[in-house]
Amino acid sequence: MIARFGLSEDEIRHQVMEWLAARSNDGSGAISYAELHDFVLEGEHLPLKDRFKGIRKPAGFSAALSITTTFRPEGIERPYDDGVYDEDVLLRYKWDGIDPNAATNRALRSAMEQRVPLIWFVGVAKGLFQPHFPVYVIGEEPEHHQFLVSAEAVSAATDSFAEEHVRRYLDVRTRHRLFQGIFRTQVLAAYQQRCAVCNLGHPTLLDAAHIVPDREELGIASVVNGMAMCKFHHAAFDSRLLGIRPDLVVEIRPDLLTEVDGPMLRYGLQEMHRRPLMSIPRSKSQRPRSDLLEWAWDRFKMVS
Template identity: 80%
Template sequence: MIERFGLDEDVIRAQIMEWLAARTHDGAGAVTWAELRDFTLAGESLPLKDRVKGIWKPSGFSSALSITTTFRPEGAERPYDDGVIDKEILLRYKWNGTDPNEATNRALRAAMDLRAPLIWFVGIAKGLFQPYFPVYVVGEEPEGHQFLVSADAAELGSDSYAEEHIRRYLDVKTRHRLFQGIFRTQVLLAYRQRCAVCNLGHPPLLDAAHIVPDRDEAGIASVVNGMAMCKIHHAAFDSQLLGIRPDLVVQIKADLLLEIDGPMLKYGLQEMHGRSLMSVPTSRSLKPRLDLLEMAWERFKAG
């Protein structure tokens, strides 16, 4: 038991992850550095990540609680070369420095030995982090000064209190490819949390639509291959009922324009025909990429 909280450590981990799940709508949103810094439990301060170091072990904990991958603006380098081995399974996470006995490296190694569930915070903008949880340290590569971290629910091996109480979040997590949460958050930020087609500004009703589907070889998980769309326009876009011309003008399928089926069809789709997108990123580097728009436009015409 950690005395200042009056709770066992695995109970604390479960409660933190339950809070993160509620705060981020089961991992579909991001959390600010201020929220992570000011988190409290049982009236006591409990920061969820360190301000500088990537590996964080709070006072009284037996092992690390979280790891962080820093935000990297386009063209900038991260201080540590973390990388993904398999796009959906393993992350290489660098030691802090090269000394295996450095305190935070020992804390992460202890998490591996204890099979303790961790939180992985991925920086997506300055002061904004996408959490992934639970993740587990499943191996170490000393020659590369790095750990292997699993981002796959299949690595669960014990029946601790924490694991029992976060299984419902694992069900959500395993339905999504790794990094799709990051893609959604970055796209919604770029589009100022408004639907590109109709300008709806309610984030729970918004998706990050892929211009070219992610199953396609060209379907990169990048903002330039995304548009923020409300759920009706996202579904219409994916079904080739709605298309976006390369000049960012909305087109509705011809036979749909002739139908009569109530106000949603009329105002939600038909009246969008021929309009320019209402919300587009201001930064040129975040705008939809022309070649991807052209590919999607050809698919719409063919459909």
């Protein structure tokens, strides 16, 4: 029981996640730093993110409540970028510093031992965070000063937290969900929440398209293999009605250029032919990688 709220820690976690779900449209929208200080329980403010630290353990709590990855224009932690998608799908969260007994690290270790749900705030722009929840700390790699994070709790039957064991307990779809959530967040942020092809700016109509599909070996879940596209252009790209040249110019499959049909064909496809992408990341490090563009362009040419 947390005295100042008159509620158990579990109940508070539950209420925090309900509140976040409402605020963030079930985690699909980003929320501002100021909003993370808006949460009020029984008349008391409970900030959801620590002002200076990545790991947040509110006073009186036995375990951490949230972790934060601050926004970096080039993307999140290297372990994520380096992860070979199908081999290594667990996410890492670095210790606070290198002292295993720092209060913050102990709070996160407690969350692992108690198997309690946490919130992961991923910075998508300065002062703006996308919440991913619930996530669970399911292991620790002390030699690398980091924890393993997953979108699913580990079965209580697991007595070892070794990664090899953990993997067996996690359904592939669940493992991918957190990855895809972060992939989407990063890609949409990099393209300023706009379709690369037509500049449409309604996040509910936008996807994070893979340039090389994730079933392929090259199909990494990294922002350099992504492009924000509206649902229409995403489907057209995946079915190779629309190609993106390595110099970031759109091409439409030749036979479609002479077809006569309604406004979607005309404005949505034909008028996009040979136009440069309308939205690309400001930071060069977030733009599509040329080998991935070449791969997709070669596939497009095969059908045109």
